[in-house]
Amino acid sequence: MDRFETHSYDILVVGAGGAGLRAAIEAATQGASVGLLCKSLLGKAHTVMAEGGVAAALANTDARDSWQVHFRDTMRGGKLLNNWRMAQLLAQEAPARVNELEAWGALFDRTSDGRILQRNFGGHQYPRLAHVGDRTGLEMIRTLQDKTVQQRSLDVYMECTVARLLKDGDRISGAFAYRRDTGRFLVLRAKAVVLATGGIGRTYKINSNSWEYTGDGHALAYGAGADLIDMEFVQFHPTGMVWPLSVRGILVTEGVRGEGGVLKNSKGERFMFRYIPEMFRKDFADTEEEANRWVADVIAGRKAEVRRPPELLTRDVVARAITQEVREGRGSPHGGAFLDIASRRTPEEIRKKLPSMFQQFHELADVDITQQAMEVGPTTHYMMGGIRVHPETQAATVPGLFAAGEVAGGLHGANRLGGNSLSDLLVFGRRAGASAAAYAKARTGEPQVRTDQVEAIAAELVVPFERAGEENPYAVQEALQEMMGTYVGIARSEDDLKHALAEIEKLRARAARVRVPGHRQYNPGWHTTLDLDNLLTVSEAVTRAAIERRESRGAHTRVEYPESDKRFGAVNVIVRRQGETMAVVQEPLPQVPDELKPVLAGEA
Amino acid sequence: MEEAHLKIFRGDRDSGAFQDYAVPLHEGMVVLDAIHFVQAHQATDLACRWNCKAGRCGSCSAEVNGKPKLMCMTRMDQFPAGTPITVAPMKAFPVIKDLVCDVSWNYEVNKRIPPFNPRPPEADGTWRMHQFDIDRVQEFRKCIECFLCQDVCHVLRDHDKKDSFAGPRFLVRMASLEMHPLDVTSRTAYIKDQGGIGYCNITKCCTEVCPESIHITDNAIIPLKERVVDDFYDPVRRLVRWLTGQQ
Numbered sequence: 001m002d003r004f005e006t007h008s009y010d011i012l013v014v015g016a017g018g019a020g021l022r023a024a025i026e027a028a029t030q031g032a033s034v035g036l037l038c039k040s041l042l043g044k045a046h047t048v049m050a051e052g053g054v055a056a057a058l059a060n061t062d063a064r065d066s067w068q069v070h071f072r073d074t075m076r077g078g079k080l081l082n083n084w085r086m087a088q089l090l091a092q093e094a095p096a097r098v099n100e101l102e103a104w105g106a107l108f109d110r111t112s113d114g115r116i117l118q119r120n121f122g123g124h125q126y127p128r129l130a131h132v133g134d135r136t137g138l139e140m141i142r143t144l145q146d147k148t149v150q151q152r153s154l155d156v157y158m159e160c161t162v163a164r165l166l167k168d169g170d171r172i173s174g175a176f177a178y179r180r181d182t183g184r185f186l187v188l189r190a191k192a193v194v195l196a197t198g199g200i201g202r203t204y205k206i207n208s209n210s211w212e213y214t215g216d217g218h219a220l221a222y223g224a225g226a227d228l229i230d231m232e233f234v235q236f237h238p239t240g241m242v243w244p245l246s247v248r249g250i251l252v253t254e255g256v257r258g259e260g261g262v263l264k265n266s267k268g269e270r271f272m273f274r275y276i277p278e279m280f281r282k283d284f285a286d287t288e289e290e291a292n293r294w295v296a297d298v299i300a301g302r303k304a305e306v307r308r309p310p311e312l313l314t315r316d317v318v319a320r321a322i323t324q325e326v327r328e329g330r331g332s333p334h335g336g337a338f339l340d341i342a343s344r345r346t347p348e349e350i351r352k353k354l355p356s357m358f359q360q361f362h363e364l365a366d367v368d369i370t371q372q373a374m375e376v377g378p379t380t381h382y383m384m385g386g387i388r389v390h391p392e393t394q395a396a397t398v399p400g401l402f403a404a405g406e407v408a409g410g411l412h413g414a415n416r417l418g419g420n421s422l423s424d425l426l427v428f429g430r431r432a433g434a435s436a437a438a439y440a441k442a443r444t445g446e447p448q449v450r451t452d453q454v455e456a457i458a459a460e461l462v463v464p465f466e467r468a469g470e471e472n473p474y475a476v477q478e479a480l481q482e483m484m485g486t487y488v489g490i491a492r493s494e495d496d497l498k499h500a501l502a503e504i505e506k507l508r509a510r511a512a513r514v515r516v517p518g519h520r521q522y523n524p525g526w527h528t529t530l531d532l533d534n535l536l537t538v539s540e541a542v543t544r545a546a547i548e549r550r551e552s553r554g555a556h557t558r559v560e561y562p563e564s565d566k567r568f569g570a571v572n573v574i575v576r577r578q579g580e581t582m583a584v585v586q587e588p589l590p591q592v593p594d595e596l597k598p599v600l601a602g603e604a
Numbered sequence: 605m606e607e608a609h610l611k612i613f614r615g616d617r618d619s620g621a622f623q624d625y626a627v628p629l630h631e632g633m634v635v636l637d638a639i640h641f642v643q644a645h646q647a648t649d650l651a652c653r654w655n656c657k658a659g660r661c662g663s664c665s666a667e668v669n670g671k672p673k674l675m676c677m678t679r680m681d682q683f684p685a686g687t688p689i690t691v692a693p694m695k696a697f698p699v700i701k702d703l704v705c706d707v708s709w710n711y712e713v714n715k716r717i718p719p720f721n722p723r724p725p726e727a728d729g730t731w732r733m734h735q736f737d738i739d740r741v742q743e744f745r746k747c748i749e750c751f752l753c754q755d756v757c758h759v760l761r762d763h764d765k766k767d768s769f770a771g772p773r774f775l776v777r778m779a780s781l782e783m784h785p786l787d788v789t790s791r792t793a794y795i796k797d798q799g800g801i802g803y804c805n806i807t808k809c810c811t812e813v814c815p816e817s818i819h820i821t822d823n824a825i826i827p828l829k830e831r832v833v834d835d836f837y838d839p840v841r842r843l844v845r846w847l848t849g850q851q
Binding site: 049245478517 | 616630631632633634637643644645648649650651652653654655656657658659660661662663677679700701702704706707708711714715719720722725729730731732733734735738741742745746747748749781784786787
């Protein structure tokens, strides 16, 4: 083992997006030594792509807002499948976390009285998203990044990927990683590991995620024996770019609709009025006139007294509506819907509030969004499911393992509200960092790493250079993405899902024949090959969980069971490793306590 | 189908050469798509960085036909058909492999900048700021750290003054701290001595290549130069400092 570069820390944080950075800052502040690993360069994680804003009931823009309303919106958006305690903590702690960012140098857009300005977003009853134009994620990641590098006892490892978690008996004892730039291996001993690796978007062809989002944390935790929950809930964001092909899937912020943008089909109809679910009927405008009045109020900075436009329904509803319009022959020329802000706001306002969208369409699609409508359609965006964690400590079911952000499950239930991801990163990143630090302090004995185990992992990782196979890693990845989009997409059937399982086995066999040329130094073909294992594990978990949930709820639609089913509303689907097979079981969902029931009903 | 011809740098710190690749063109294609095509079909070990593919993360910086660019925002249809397109790594930093450079120096520079230090908050623990007071700092905070400005700056690119000049990116960062309405630390001495602002002779090359259209020279560097002059070279202030014994 001496041949590997080795380091020891109290805490290892895997992933340097918002959750990982916030966890690392917290753990370091509490006196722990911290190693922080990022798959890319520091500051490039997907948080940087978050556009619309961070949801927090600051009540700056509308004084009627409170944590109770935020809690209720989050639970209803998640179709009541959320872990209620996580939703409560999110709503209660988000305002302090946002204010803290200002203390660290972030600069959000302002209200006229100098406070943090908040914008409207899907599923949020009041304007709640603190934002910086449409580049809120950049502001957040840069603020956290600059705070992180000021911490003593914190080392950043850029362009490093964790290949396996290491265990010492039942407990986590560190991780085995490789450096992308040199290809060399790293043994990182740690008393606790915080996984903050983000999502799984690259399992689908049309997605809004970068190459990094290969479900690494989900697969690492699964491999280490931790439970995954809610894996059937993959969020398809309703508005991704659809044309040209080169940009297909790139996100168009919900902020466009928050700023008054409307969705139309090829006949020019504002079709969202036809798709308001019963549960939300009393909260949404049923005429264009009412919806337009709401927008006029919001633009003028008045308290909106009428109901919200149906374009601001939750993402699962809007994505299904667009899919339906396209299926019934009312789609845009490239198979999407029209998103129109040009006829709603002045060019100056659009450029001020949506500068990145303006630039993105102008440079990549030759569309001037101040004059023309955008063509948009669903794109794989976010994973609601993830590592099962304790709602307050973020501890996974394996001692010494913690998870925060997208890789953790439970908070968002069956569908995440826009803006809740950024608050999730801050609230639960901080909690994970703090509880990992406390765990490390209390842990007895130094973490042990077994030489034979480490040698075996190192040998496995270099196999793709040595074997005789002929498969190309990119081709296998693309085949998996196509397959998942076709058979485990927005509308799912048992036949399709079972077919997908069989396809996953075939793809696994192909992955085992991938051979990569070249050497270990900065070799993306090799990295893609290693990522394939994670993608396959996660794809199988999503598919198996989707088979188990025989109902439609939030982001999960089963064509044979188009309605929600009370019985399934009371359970989480859990995926865990049992020997070499993937076990799927149902477990009761933690029940909302009596004192919160009136809050949920909107009576408190 | 129409094809584009690319000459892509393949090699490392010690040696390398441009190699030819043919790539089918499609509507709306960007240079990064072409690189990905080569990676997927012709050279699986071709190294490049990328993340967001939408001009937000600043990972895919390279020199396309000699110009510092984000590959994800550089359209293929702007180049004349039939002429080869060269893609090379940024010149101001050491090559690791192919299109990937060692940009770690930038992270070291950032770490040393005196951090944000706000004035005490109001009674409720927060601050009041007006939009017009933060507009100019928000411009600087648009920076995506693509380091193209660092790459094009002749002080770094041609004279390799990395030991004494922080470069446009970090002068922008220092400006964002200096002009932050809440910050109370003065960094003018740091900007003059460690930042090496005197090396900048305002050729504006950095401003020209900034994909976020930040007015690096006019809005960040020149005002910082003025602050340094005010604090260190203004004869009246010098006299006052001398008389009062201030630093």
